Amino acid sequence: MIPLEQLRDSFEGVIPSIIATTDADGMPNISYLSHVHYVDETRVALSNQFFSKTAANVARNGLATVMVVDGYSGQQHVLDLVFERSETQGETFERVAVHLAILESRMSGIMKLRAVDIYRVEDCRAVPAAHPLVAPEPLGLPDLMGKVAKLSARMSGCAEPETLLDVTLEGLAEIFRYCHSMILVPDGERGGLTTIASRGYEQFGFGAEVPAGNGIIGVAAERRRSVRITDFSRGQRYIQAVRAMAGVEDATPIPLPALEKPLSQIALPLVAQSRLVGVLFLESTERFTFRHRDEEALTVIAAHLATALSFLSGERDRAETGQRDKADQPAEDQPTGRQVAVRFYQRDGSLFVDDEYLIRGVPGRLLLHFLEDYARSGKQDFLNREIRRDRRLQLPDFKDNLETRLILLRRRLEEKAGPIKLERADRGRLRLTLTGRPVIEVIED
Amino acid sequence: MLGPKLAEFIEGQVMMLFATRDASGRPMIGRGSGARFDPESGSLQFLASRCQWPRAVEEAQVGRPIATTFVRAADYKACQIKGRILDARPADAACRARGEAYVNQQLTQMLALGVTRMQLSSTLSDQELICLTIEPQEIFEQTPGPGAGRRLMPEGLA
Numbered sequence: 001m002i003p004l005e006q007l008r009d010s011f012e013g014v015i016p017s018i019i020a021t022t023d024a025d026g027m028p029n030i031s032y033l034s035h036v037h038y039v040d041e042t043r044v045a046l047s048n049q050f051f052s053k054t055a056a057n058v059a060r061n062g063l064a065t066v067m068v069v070d071g072y073s074g075q076q077h078v079l080d081l082v083f084e085r086s087e088t089q090g091e092t093f094e095r096v097a098v099h100l101a102i103l104e105s106r107m108s109g110i111m112k113l114r115a116v117d118i119y120r121v122e123d124c125r126a127v128p129a130a131h132p133l134v135a136p137e138p139l140g141l142p143d144l145m146g147k148v149a150k151l152s153a154r155m156s157g158c159a160e161p162e163t164l165l166d167v168t169l170e171g172l173a174e175i176f177r178y179c180h181s182m183i184l185v186p187d188g189e190r191g192g193l194t195t196i197a198s199r200g201y202e203q204f205g206f207g208a209e210v211p212a213g214n215g216i217i218g219v220a221a222e223r224r225r226s227v228r229i230t231d232f233s234r235g236q237r238y239i240q241a242v243r244a245m246a247g248v249e250d251a252t253p254i255p256l257p258a259l260e261k262p263l264s265q266i267a268l269p270l271v272a273q274s275r276l277v278g279v280l281f282l283e284s285t286e287r288f289t290f291r292h293r294d295e296e297a298l299t300v301i302a303a304h305l306a307t308a309l310s311f312l313s314g315e316r317d318r319a320e321t322g323q324r325d326k327a328d329q330p331a332e333d334q335p336t337g338r339q340v341a342v343r344f345y346q347r348d349g350s351l352f353v354d355d356e357y358l359i360r361g362v363p364g365r366l367l368l369h370f371l372e373d374y375a376r377s378g379k380q381d382f383l384n385r386e387i388r389r390d391r392r393l394q395l396p397d398f399k400d401n402l403e404t405r406l407i408l409l410r411r412r413l414e415e416k417a418g419p420i421k422l423e424r425a426d427r428g429r430l431r432l433t434l435t436g437r438p439v440i441e442v443i444e445d
Numbered sequence: 446m447l448g449p450k451l452a453e454f455i456e457g458q459v460m461m462l463f464a465t466r467d468a469s470g471r472p473m474i475g476r477g478s479g480a481r482f483d484p485e486s487g488s489l490q491f492l493a494s495r496c497q498w499p500r501a502v503e504e505a506q507v508g509r510p511i512a513t514t515f516v517r518a519a520d521y522k523a524c525q526i527k528g529r530i531l532d533a534r535p536a537d538a539a540c541r542a543r544g545e546a547y548v549n550q551q552l553t554q555m556l557a558l559g560v561t562r563m564q565l566s567s568t569l570s571d572q573e574l575i576c577l578t579i580e581p582q583e584i585f586e587q588t589p590g591p592g593a594g595r596r597l598m599p600e601g602l603a
Contacts, residue, residue, distance in 0.1 A: 020464035020472035020512070027527055028464035028472050028512040031587075053594055065464075065472040074564030078474055078500075128497055129567040 002124045004041055006141070007077055009230070009291060010068035011038040018067040019046070021057035029053050036068050036079075037096055037116070044079065045092045045116045047100065058083050064119065067127070071231050072288045076127035081119035088115045098225045144297035147175045152304050161312045162407045168280075168305050169199040176297070178282045178289070180259055183270075183305075184210060184217060185278040185404045189349075189361050193221055193279055196408045198257045205257030206411040207359050220267035221279050226302075228266040228295055231287045259283050266290040268298055270306035277306050278404075313403035340419045340436040344368045345443045353418055362401070363409035370422070370432045371440055384428045406430065446581045447489070451524070452482035455489075458554050459515040463493060463577075465504035475501035477513065478571055479540075479547030489513070489526065489579040492536060492544045494570035502575050505533050511579055514587055518558055523587035524597065532578035545571045 010017075017033040031054045037045040044066075058064055062083040069076050087093050096116045151171040158164035165183055172178045182198035182205070191212035195205050210217045216227040262283040270278040280302045282290065290298075343352040350360035351367055359367070369392065373379040388402055410422040410430070420438075425431040447455075455461075461477030475498030481490045491513055495502045505511060509530050516523040536544060548571040555565055586595040 018462060018474055020474045022466045022470045022472050025510070026466060026470065027510040028466050029527075030462055030464045030474070030512050030514045030525060061470050063469075063471055065474055067474045069567075072564075074561070074567045076567050080471065127567065134561075134563040134566050 001121070002077065002126060004038060004044070004121060004124060007038075007068065007070070007124070009072050009288065010070045010075075010077060011036055011044070017069065019054055020065045021054050022061065022063065023053075023057050024060060029057060033066065035096070035099060036066055037092065037099075039092055039118060042121055043084070043118055044081065044121060045087075045096060045118050047096050047116050058117070075129070078125050078127060079121050080123040082122055084118045084120050086115045086117050092116055092118065094223065094225060098219060098223050098227055142293055144176075144293055148297050148300050151175050151301060155301075155304055155308055158308065158312070161309055161403050164305070164308055164312060165197040165407070166199075168301070169197055172282065172301070173199055176294075178284070178294075180262075180284060181280070181282045182257060183278055183280055184221075185408070186221070186276055186401070187361050188401050188405075193217060194361075194408060195257065196278070196404055196411070201257035201259075203257050204411070204415050206408060206415050207363070208257060216265055216267045217279050217281050220269050220281075221276060224269045224271055224276060226266065226268045226295055226299060228264075228290050230264050230290065259285060261285060263287045264289045266295060266298060268295075268302040270302055270309065272306040272310035275310075277310055280305060309404075338419075338436040339439045340434060342368070342371055342438050342440045343443065344440065346445050347443075353416075353420060356416075356418075358416060358418075359409060359412050362405045363412065366405060366409055367413075367420070367422075368440070368442070370430075371420075371438050374432055374434070375438050375440060380432045381425060382430045382432065384430075446487055446584070447482050447526075449484075451584070452484065454517070454522075454524070455480050455482060455515045455526075457517070458519070458550065459517050460551065461491075461516075462514045463491060463501065463505075464512045465501050465506075465509060467504050473501035473504050474498075476569065478544045478569060478574055480513070480515070481543065487581070488531060489528070489581055490540070491577045491579055492540060492547070492574045493577065495573040495575050497570040497572070505530055505575070505577050507531065507533055511577065513579065516587070518555065521588060525585040525587045526579075526581050527583045527585070528579045528581040530577055531580050532576075534576060536574035536576040540576045541571070541574055544574045547571075 017036045019031050019033050021029050021031075023029060033046060035047065037047075039045050046064075046066075054064070064081040064083065066079050066081060067076055068079065093116050151168070154167050154171050155164060158167050169181045169183065172181050180200035182195050182201075184193035185196050186192075187194050187209065193210045193212075195208040198204050198206075212218055213222045216229060219225075220227045263286055265281070265283040268280045269276055270280060280298070282298070284290070341352075341354050343355075344350070344364065345360075348360050349362065349364035351358050351364040358364070366387065369387070369390065370382055373382075384402065384406070387406075406422075410424070413420055413422050419435045421433045423431045423433065461480060463475050463477055464472050465475075466472045475493050477491055477493055479492040482488075483490065493502055493505070507530055510527065511530050512525060512527045514523060514525045548569045551569055552565055555568075556562065584597040586597050
């Protein structure tokens with residue numbers, strides 16, 4: 001029997017699989033399956049809620065034969081299956097449910113997974129390529145451990161959360177050749193995610209939002225599971241749905257820095273201490289950029305990134321303790337001249353500068369706070385610690401949330417290149433600079 | 446049993462599969478390499494490559510039941526025809542020519558739909574063709590959607 005491990009690309013669901021069963025009269029039945037899921041070296045799982053004849057036949061004699069097709073090479077394998085059990089929860093069930101959730105979002109259908117059926121594989125045979133047009137590529141399972149080690153070492157050398165974000169994305173491009181990537185963090189308020197770092201796009205898209213549960217990024221965050229699509233060429237409409245995610249209700253949306261025509265994508269949840277701290281998302285214009293082995297390697301990188309991001313944000317807080325409060329320095333002369341019109345909406349914390357949408361939520365409230373202090377007293381330097389203590393800001397509970405919000409706000413201001421800038425003065429201290437006099441208007445609920 | 450529309454459909458640009466089973470009820474799967482409906486006898490001639498699908502062809506014995514499916518790749522319209530095998534023998538020259546023409550047409554069409562040459566290398570074969578004569582007994586709708594699995598009247602495939 002061919003080891004199932006060698007067929008991992010056939011379990012991607014790119015080309016539908018075929019299942020045959022036999023009824024009580026010995027009459028065969030053929031049906032299509034979107035996915036045959038790999039469970040382990042001797043088992044596969046099927047989500048078979050659609051084909052009643054198949055289910056009835058399997059319930060009778062427990063036998064099924066499936067043909068899976070490698071979506072990349074086209075190579076076919078036939079698997080002899082024997083039904084073992086149905087599962088309604090657990091690791092395999094969750095994995096299959098995530099795939100269905102993605103299909104659902106692509107097709108607007110209702111496909112709630114009721115159960116997965118686990119089958120034992122009695123035999124696995126290759127179908128000979130009797131009409132070779134091109135020599136099939138040998139099945140390769142690249143060892144990515146060396147690359148993982150190299151990037152992990154670089155990440156371990158980062159002392160700042162912001163450096164860590166950039167070093168990770170740079171390393172993914174340089175070492176793994178994953179050239180289009182972004183990191184999103186939970187917005188802490190609406191259950192969605194906000195882009196905080198990106199690489200390989202025309203625009204950075206800092207502040208671009210993805211609503212909870214939408215698309216592969218939203219599903220990966222909501223279910224805390226990796227989602228991988230190896231070949232988009234059979235479902236291009238999906239990207240339109242991804243693009244629609246970037247909308248903001250009352251403000252001009254910041255577009256998600258997505259590729260126009262991706263052919264493969266992967267989203268990995270960043271989880272530290274059982275808490276979602278973000279999503280690592282990568283995409284490619286090539287088919288099969290992210291295979292099973294890539295997912296394994298990226299899972300290790302994502303775990304390292306999540307832990308390090310959480311740890312460094314905490315470290316920043318400890319480093320500030322004992323530091324003299326340098327925030328109340330004498331104010332520099334405030335610039336005169338032109339006015340900088342700042343409009344803030346209490347309802348969702350959205351902030352506009354000179355009538356242009358900047359950001360909303362916690363980063364919006366943070367900037368309003370800085371600007372109000374600046375307008376009142378000329379204060380320009382702000383310490384993380386004092387920001388966290390300020391109850392007016394309605395900050396989220398977790399430390400890393402403040403740190404990532406500040407990074408996001410600073411980057412968004414930098415990308416916007418407007419009259420307001422936020423710079424890192426030194427560790428744990430931010431400096432606000434304006435090239436005009438702020439005139440603040442706060443719109444109540 | 447098959448009307449002209451259905452006959453035209455299965456003889457057209459469709460991918461085809463067949464399933465047989467062994468004495469223990471274990472099903473066998475294979476792809477077809479061309480089909481033709483004979484209106485005079487009412488039987489179906491179905492071609493399959495023995496070297497590509499040895500087990501499925503081995504169990505395609507006279508008197509045994511068989512299921513066949515036909516899918517149009519362009520719009521996923523599909524049907525399943527079940528029946529009994531009346532005859533199984535190596536394809537004659539005419540059948541071989543038909544099988545070769547089918548494989549060539551399918552390759553051209555699939556390439557036009559964006560399937561790569563590498564992917565198609567494993568899919569179809571016109572080598573060692575066996576011609577199965579099938580008596581159709583039941584026809585089912587198999588186009589994905591709510592109607593899949595519905596039994597069709599002879600001319601039901603619109």
